[in-house]
Amino acid sequence: MQLTLHAYWRSSASFRVRIALALKELACAYVGHDLRIGAQRDPAYLALNPLGLVPALEVESHGQRHVLTQSVAILEWLDDMVPSPALYPADPYLRAEARALVAMIAADVQPLQNPRVLKRLRDEHGANMPASDDWARHWIGLGLDAVEVLLARYSGTYAIGDALSAVDCALVPQCTNAERFGMDLARWPRIQAVVTAARSHPAVIAASPEMQPDADKA
């Protein structure tokens, strides 16, 4: 099985998949697409992902080529294909709770603060940069407030118990985004604790934006 990840160093959805690949110790080629110049809307990329978002994972296996999109679907596929170490707990209720936490971030926070959304807010609805940043902080704050409540039930060293999981794959990149918008993680002590621990995990270090070949070196 040969893997190629199409990503962008700063994209939090790309970061999620990189953590999972590193955790499962899967070798993967990397192709960066510079979202700042709209590379994700290049016809060659749209043929991989018609929605024009990163990441996409190309898989060559037994002479067949598959292109997988949507970071959360890719995490599930990785767990289906390479079960250990697991991204999701085995208990069906805890699995459901973990998937809910991932969805809170991946559906109800990140898409609302995605650069394409902030750009539209500015270009079509007259928001200036401080107003679009406020918009981003509003949705990040609501989401992480809820995540903080739920972590009280499940967290250990990491978001769900003491093993890195899909929840950490979603939470660490979201917290990196929060910090880029000037938010202080101290507002959420449990989140801060588990994200601090996760940031020392080798898989998270290897997956972090600044370690990627397309990272700005400035």
Added chain:
Amino acid sequence: MQLTLHAYWRSSASFRVRIALALKELACAYVGHDLRIGAQRDPAYLALNPLGLVPALEVESHGQRHVLTQSVAILEWLDDMVPSPALYPADPYLRAEARALVAMIAADVQPLQNPRVLKRLRDEHGANMPASDDWARHWIGLGLDAVEVLLARYSGTYAIGDALSAVDCALVPQCTNAERFGMDLARWPRIQAVVTAARSHPAVIAASPEMQPDADKA
């Protein structure tokens, strides 16, 4: 196992879970929460789902009570607990494609046209109702354009082959929302065909908004 769905008749995320419950022929009590009066931010509801969104599924089983949130996580849990009829295909690649289609709708379309987002666009960023409707149509259009391309690869009678799947659970409610914003499904012939077929499926009929006890009878 006793199930209680906390929902709102018009909520598309609630509609997704209702289709899945009906497809699996699971009996489920129904509690409507009127989002128009902010019932989802009532402290009693926030204790169920700290993010204050519907749906939430209460499960009583073997003397234990669980509360599951996030419609996509609930669909996965239902498939884990009651495997047949399956919401996702068995082939891991086709599963991944189905999950990607669900995520496109559940993460990159619906959250951007959620009433709470349109309200904030109006209340905090000066958009009037036509402008917030345009915002909704923009994101729905981008998402369904991509779904239309992908359905060319997978659709049969329904979105993935000839059995109702999680993709239909996501797509039918999203199309109902599109129509509420005045969009014509004829723009996407494959989507229109599979959604028309799904709307005649008994599970979709039983799950549809106007059939729910909290539906406006006006």
